[in-house]
Amino acid sequence: MIYTSVLCALCLWLASRGVFGVDSDEVKSVSVMEGDSVTLHTNLTHIQTDIQILWTFKLNTRLAEIIKREQMNIYFVSKDVIFRDHLQMNSQTGSLTITNIKTEHSGLYQLQIISDPISYTSFTVIVHARLPVPVIIRNSSQCSSSSERSSVSKCVLLCSVMNVTHVSLSWYKGNSLLSSIIVSDLNIRLSLPLEVEYQDTNTYRCVINNPITNQTQHLDINNVCESCSALTMIPHWVGITVFFVLLITLTAAVGVLWFLYYRKT
């Protein structure tokens, strides 16, 4: 983690110094949804002779290249494992299209147009995974402890999602934001709690967001809180009544047996 950060900082610093020929002002950020296609444009309308167009990924993978010189005409598209069947380069313009994009295609793409003058353009492509719909469940450990009288009318809920990265997870009451967490690393299970009363009639929803899209789950208090409200909502007089009914039945039974025994002897 620390090494990655140091390495990144180093990269950024080197990039900002133009060590890789990357003019930091020229880095364009492109956000795209997993499964979609994205085209990185050269903005050339046609390719004249005496030009070389080179696309690289993370500064070391040669992705695609066009060379047009007097005696040379080269058109190359990489069959690199990660990019196989995902790359297309327009032979008229040199623009690069990544089809059915995956999260491993995130990163720095550099375009070099080697003619006179040489130009460099960099694109940072961020691929966002499709978002799962959050799941609202009851925290069942809260459930058993809520038999204590003080919390009898409360229900503690968790909104959770699995395997997500670069997202925020939020609870809304009507249109106002109640709470939110933001994660940037991969989280196997991300949960955000909410405490409600059984009688609450407000509308609540849990929303997961990334910069491109979101998914919403609406809360149905009756449904979700039901599981242990059946236990915790039993008023005390019910228990006491049941106890006395049992006691009276038992006493009567013993009395009857006693009476029968004495009549025999």
Ligand SMILES: *[C@@H]1O[C@H](CO)[C@@H](O)[C@H](O)[C@H]1NC(C)=O
């Ligand atoms: C082409 O034009 C678009 C829109 O102005 C811009 O975002 C993109 O960076 C340009 N491409 C290059 C290589 O300059």
Ligand SMILES: *[C@@H]1O[C@H](CO)[C@@H](O)[C@H](O)[C@H]1NC(C)=O
């Ligand atoms: C559920 O409630 C228990 C008891 O308060 C707490 O320790 C636990 O962290 C909660 N679970 C989650 C996933 O938040």
Ligand SMILES: *[C@@H]1O[C@H](CO)[C@@H](O)[C@H](O)[C@H]1NC(C)=O
């Ligand atoms: C989460 O990721 C793990 C490991 O990659 C996988 O085994 C599991 O099935 C995933 N769970 C969901 C809900 O996608």
Ligand SMILES: *[C@@H]1O[C@H](CO)[C@@H](O)[C@H](O)[C@H]1NC(C)=O
């Ligand atoms: C969710 O996305 C829709 C458009 O797809 C947008 O109108 C809405 O404001 C977004 N909601 C949140 C909470 O970001």
